[in-house]
Amino acid sequence: MSTTEMPSAPDFELERSAMRHLADAQMNVELDTGDMILNLGPQHPATHGTLRLVVRLDGERVIAADPVIGYMHRGYEKLTEFRTYPQITTLINRIDWLSSFANEVPFVHAAEQLMGIEAPARAQYIRTILTELSRIATFVLFLGEMGLQVGALTPAFYGFRDREHVLNLIEGATGGRFHPNFNRIGGLKDDLPWGWVSETRQVMQLVLDSCDQFEDLVVGNEIFLSRTRGIGIIPGDIGTAYGVSGSNLRASGVDWDLRRDGVPYLAYPDLDFKVWTHSAGDSFARYWVRLQETRESVRMVLQLLDGLPAGPVMAKVPRIIKVPEGEAWVETENPLGQMGYYVVSKGATGPFRVKIRSASFSNVSILPWLLRGVYVPDVVTILASLYFILGDIDR
Amino acid sequence: MGLIDKGRAPKPLTWLLNYSRKYSLWMFQWGLACCAIEMGAALASPRYDMMRLGVIPFPASPRQADLVVISGTVTDKMAPAIRRLYEQMPDPKYVISMGSCANCGGPYWDSYSVTKGVDQIIPVDIYVPGCPPRPEALLQAIVMLQAQIQNEGIGNDQLQKRWRGEPVVIDDPHTAPVVLGPKPEPTAVPVV
Numbered sequence: 001m002s003t004t005e006m007p008s009a010p011d012f013e014l015e016r017s018a019m020r021h022l023a024d025a026q027m028n029v030e031l032d033t034g035d036m037i038l039n040l041g042p043q044h045p046a047t048h049g050t051l052r053l054v055v056r057l058d059g060e061r062v063i064a065a066d067p068v069i070g071y072m073h074r075g076y077e078k079l080t081e082f083r084t085y086p087q088i089t090t091l092i093n094r095i096d097w098l099s100s101f102a103n104e105v106p107f108v109h110a111a112e113q114l115m116g117i118e119a120p121a122r123a124q125y126i127r128t129i130l131t132e133l134s135r136i137a138t139f140v141l142f143l144g145e146m147g148l149q150v151g152a153l154t155p156a157f158y159g160f161r162d163r164e165h166v167l168n169l170i171e172g173a174t175g176g177r178f179h180p181n182f183n184r185i186g187g188l189k190d191d192l193p194w195g196w197v198s199e200t201r202q203v204m205q206l207v208l209d210s211c212d213q214f215e216d217l218v219v220g221n222e223i224f225l226s227r228t229r230g231i232g233i234i235p236g237d238i239g240t241a242y243g244v245s246g247s248n249l250r251a252s253g254v255d256w257d258l259r260r261d262g263v264p265y266l267a268y269p270d271l272d273f274k275v276w277t278h279s280a281g282d283s284f285a286r287y288w289v290r291l292q293e294t295r296e297s298v299r300m301v302l303q304l305l306d307g308l309p310a311g312p313v314m315a316k317v318p319r320i321i322k323v324p325e326g327e328a329w330v331e332t333e334n335p336l337g338q339m340g341y342y343v344v345s346k347g348a349t350g351p352f353r354v355k356i357r358s359a360s361f362s363n364v365s366i367l368p369w370l371l372r373g374v375y376v377p378d379v380v381t382i383l384a385s386l387y388f389i390l391g392d393i394d395r
Numbered sequence: 396m397g398l399i400d401k402g403r404a405p406k407p408l409t410w411l412l413n414y415s416r417k418y419s420l421w422m423f424q425w426g427l428a429c430c431a432i433e434m435g436a437a438l439a440s441p442r443y444d445m446m447r448l449g450v451i452p453f454p455a456s457p458r459q460a461d462l463v464v465i466s467g468t469v470t471d472k473m474a475p476a477i478r479r480l481y482e483q484m485p486d487p488k489y490v491i492s493m494g495s496c497a498n499c500g501g502p503y504w505d506s507y508s509v510t511k512g513v514d515q516i517i518p519v520d521i522y523v524p525g526c527p528p529r530p531e532a533l534l535q536a537i538v539m540l541q542a543q544i545q546n547e548g549i550g551n552d553q554l555q556k557r558w559r560g561e562p563v564v565i566d567d568p569h570t571a572p573v574v575l576g577p578k579p580e581p582t583a584v585p586v587v
C-alpha cells in the first residue's frame with residue numbers, strides 16, 4: 001500500500017478558513033456561548049438509518065463528536081454458528097443491504113477454498129458482473145443521496161431511477177431485487193436468462209448517460225462545490241491508520257484497491273481497469289471518486305459481457321455440504337470498502353466461528369477525529385460523503 | 396371535536412372526515428434496515444411514487460405525523476426509542492409494519508439482540524410480509540389502510556380510544572408488558 005503525501009489544499013483557502021474559525025471562536029467568547037450537547041439520531045434522516053451521534057457544540061462548531069452504534073446490531077457472528085453453510089449466504093447478504101450480492105462472494109470463496117473446489121469460469125464471470133452491478137446500484141444511490149444531503153432534492157430521484165434499472169437486471173438474473181442469494185458453494189444457482197446480456201448493454205448505456213447528468217447537475221453546481229470542497233479532509237496516512245478503506249481511502253490519494261492489489265479473485269485479473277484516486281481527501285473528492293468508479297464499473301461490465309465464457313455454472317459438489325477442518329480468510333473490495341470473512345471450520349455442516357470484517361465499521365471509526373472543529377451543517381455532508389450502511393457498521 | 400368525543404357524529408360528517416383524512420396521511424418514515432431502502436424506492440423513485448396516493452412522506456418530526464412505517468429490524472436497543480416516538484405522535488395514529496423483521500423477527504428469529512416483532516411494543520394496523528417487501532406491497536398496504544380509515548365509525552369503543560389518545564393496550568399473552576423508566580424491584584423468588 002502506498003501513501004502519497006498530505007493533500008495540498010490551496011494555501012489561501014486554508015488561511016481564510018483559519019481566520020474564519022478564529023473570528024468565530026472570538027465571537028463565542030464574547031457571547032459567552034456555553035457547551036451544548038446535540039443528539040443526532042438514532043432516528044435522523046442524515047444518519048442513513050440508526051447511527052446516533054452525540055455532538056458537543058460551542059456555538060456552531062463541533063468540539064467533540066461521539067458516535068453511538070449498536071442500534072442495528074443483529075448478531076450475525078453468533079447466528080452463523082447455528083446455520084449451515086448454504087443458509088449463511090441467505091443471512092449475510094443482509095449485512096450491507098445496498099450491495100447484497102457483493103457480500104456473499106467472500107464468504108462463498110472462503111468455503112470453496114476450504115473445500116478445495118473452484119467455481120467454473122462462467123460462474124466466476126457472472127459473479128463478477130453481478131458484483132459490479134451491485135456496485136453500480138450502490139453508487140448511483142449515493143450520487144443522488146449526496147445531493148439530497150446538501151439540499152438538492154432532484155438528484156435523489158435520479159439516483160432511485162437509475163437504481164431501478166440496475167435492480168431490474170439483478171432481478172432478471174437472480175429472481176431477487178434486493179437480496180439475491182444467488183451464490184452457491186461451487187458456483188451459481190442458475191445461468192443467465194435469455195436476452196439478459198443485450199439488455200444489460202442497454203442499461204449500461206443508460207447508466208453512463210446518467211453519470212454525465214450527475215456530473216452536470218451536481219459536480220458542476222456552485223452550491224455543491226462550496227458545501228463540499230475543503231470540508232472533512234482525511235489525510236491519507238490518518239485514513240490508513242484508522243482502517244478506512246474503499247473509495248473513501250482512494251479519495252485521500254491512497255492508490256489501493258483489492259480488486260487489483262489483493263489476492264486475485266473472481267475475474268478481475270482478466271480485466272483492464274483503472275483505479276481512480278483523488279488527492280484532496282475532502283467530501284468532494286469522495287463524491288468524484290465514486291462517480292468515476294461508477295463509470296469504471298460500467299466499463300468492466302461491458303468487458304465481462306464481451307468475454308463471457310461458455311460452460312457450466314456449477315462445479316461438482318456433494319449434496320450435503322460439509323466443510324473440512326481449517327481456517328480461511330478472504331477479503332474483497334466491496335462497494336463500501338474492504339470486506340473480509342475469517343471462517344473457522346471444525347468439519348461440520350456449519351462453521352465453528354465466523355469473524356466478519358466490514359468496511360463501514362472502520363470507515364466511521366474516523367468520525368470523532370474528523371468531526372472535531374467542523375460546523376454543524378457540515379456534519380451532515382461529511383456523514384453523507386463517507387457513505388456507510390448501518391447494517392455494515394453494527395452487523 | 397365535541398361530537399366525536401361523545402361518539403355521536405352524523406354519518407355524512409363521518410364520511411367526509413374520513414375521506415379527507417385518508418388522502419392526507421402524513422407519514423413518518425422510520426427507516427431501520429434493508430426495508431428502508433425499498434420504502435425509499437416506494438417514496439422517491441419515479442417508478443412507484445407514493446405521493447400520488449395522498450401520502451406526504453416528509454414530516455420533520457413525529458409530532459406532525461399520522462402514520463408511521465416501521466421498516467426493518469427492530470433491535471432491543473432501538474425498541475425504547477420507537478416506543479417514545481410513537482407516543483409523541485398525535486392521535487389518531489396508524490402503524491404499518493414493513494418486512495418480516497418488523498413483523499416477527501424475520502431471518503433473525505433466534506438472534507439475541509433482535510425484538511421479535513414490533514407489535515410487542517406498539518400496536519400495528521397493517522403488516523406487510525416479505526424480506527424485503529416490494530415497493531408495490533407497501534403501496535397496497537397504504538391502500539388498505541386508506542380503506543380502513545374510510546370505514547372507521549366514530550362510535551366504536553376502540554376507535555374512541557384512538558381519537559381521545561388513551562393508551563392502546565397490547566394484550567398479547569405471550570409477551571410481558573413493556574415497562575419504560577426504572578425497572579421494578581425484582582420480587583423475591585422462593586427457593587425450591
Ligand code: SF4
Pocket residue numbers: 094428429430431466467468493494495496497501502525526527528
Ligand atoms: S425483513 Fe429482510 S429486508 Fe427487511 S429489514 Fe429484515 S432482513 Fe432486511
